[in-house]
Amino acid sequence: MGLRLFNTLARQTESFEPLDPDGKQVRLYCCGPTVHDFAHIGNFRTFVLTDLLCRYLRFRDYDVTHVMNITDVEDKIIARVKEAGVPLREYTSKYETAFFEDLAALGCASPQHVPHATDYIPEIIDLISKLVERGIAYRTSDGSVYFSIQKYKDLGHVYGQLTKVDFEQMRPGARVTDDEYEKDAVADFALWKARVAGDGDVFWESPWGEGRPGWHVECSAMSMKLLGPSFDLHLGGEDLVFPHHEDEIAQSEGGCQHQGGDKFVRYWVHGAHLLVEGKKMSKSLGNFFTLRDLLEQGYTGREVRFVLISSHYRETFNFTIDGLKGGKTALRRIDDCVEKLESLAGGGEASADPELLKNFTEALDDDLNVSSGWAVIFDWVREMNRKMNDQSLGAELAAANLAAWRKIEEALGIKGEAGDDTPKEILDLMSERQEVRKQKNFQRADEIRDELLAAGWTIEDTPEGPRAKRA
């Protein structure tokens, strides 16, 4: 059995089969950040999920092309650019840089392509033109262009593939803005928004006049440009299911007229949101975290990542500082075991022990069931520790298990930082402590241990001698 994923399109778990006839290439798109501010921990849950899926697909020997867009033009950005009085790119690049720093800190591999909406204006215009030609899109008197859901349906397309939509029952959203009053139908959405005074310098020329792209259309234009009209996987947060992804499907399939059974995207994967301390994150509750906030508190990106991928992606996850502390401890448990395996293996090479890999794969194949995956890993840790304790694990087996672990830590993206060398002053204190211990001066030995702790190092006395670890 191969990988199974919950496909929002089917509303059930399905076997994953790539479009590539050779079954090797996988093309994946993830709705990236809107760079108007620092991304918060909730945003990163989705991006870490995307990275996890990419890594796991690679672990399963697929060749993955990952595209993640940067939304760098949008209402909020325009408003802030105007406030700040700086050019668009100058404003967005600051947050974009921060975003990629955070992504790296979280151990996320760089996507192969990171397209910016503002670099794809011609492609966006081209797609809108196709929709206009087919009569699916219409221009209003102010120069905006809207997508007509009715016309789209009249041509035989299905609107409402990801979610049941019943416009009669929908509450008119409070967020419908004034500039959309000219739409034919309330559900129609903007493809091109005519330039208004408040936009300042942020506009582009188009066949319909000056303006800027709507939100949904950039993802359609960029994903199809870089991955083709049909591709395998599209990810995003659960809030994007409607309307963003529904509209993406409509624009893409309406504009490109996918043939036969082809679809714009075969598998839609949506990550659930997270709560912080049991509540929806909000600045007023004081539970709003960016990654930077957590790093300042002394946690590492790796620890945050561990916590973010410790539970199933389709479950609302309750992120807590206690949980983060627990994650730190749990990760150290793994690290300690791996370090011991390393010293036992003594640098010997071996092919990966199949047992751990098999169990891990079975767990993750089931719609990325990381909870089960971690259970496999911790069971393995206990087994390794037990065998090392009673000396029943030889160097060769240690190397084989270590080789298996290397593949798993790569799949999970939680490879430990190359252990920084213990500073000389710490080593000096340690050897002084060994001296006084030999002389049975345990009082002084314990004093030194306290000094080391104050310097941020804990000491473990092992049969092979003392070992220093960062506290």
Next chain:
RNA sequence: GGCGGGGUGGCCAAGUGGUAAGGCACGGCUCUGCAAAAGCUGUAUUCGUCGGUUCGAUUCCGACCCUCGCCUCCA
């Protein structure tokens, strides 16, 4: 109002028609000069409530309670 998730030990979190993974926390023991780490071990007669189906339900069905999310540019 419509649609969709959840409610499992102190906390987090898997899971299954046959009697509850794993992590954290806590207690005991082994080891240790003492610790730490590690190992062993103890912590849910029970999986929101009430009914139903069944030889048997936490797992299926129904009702109810609570909770979270989406419903037009929020991951």
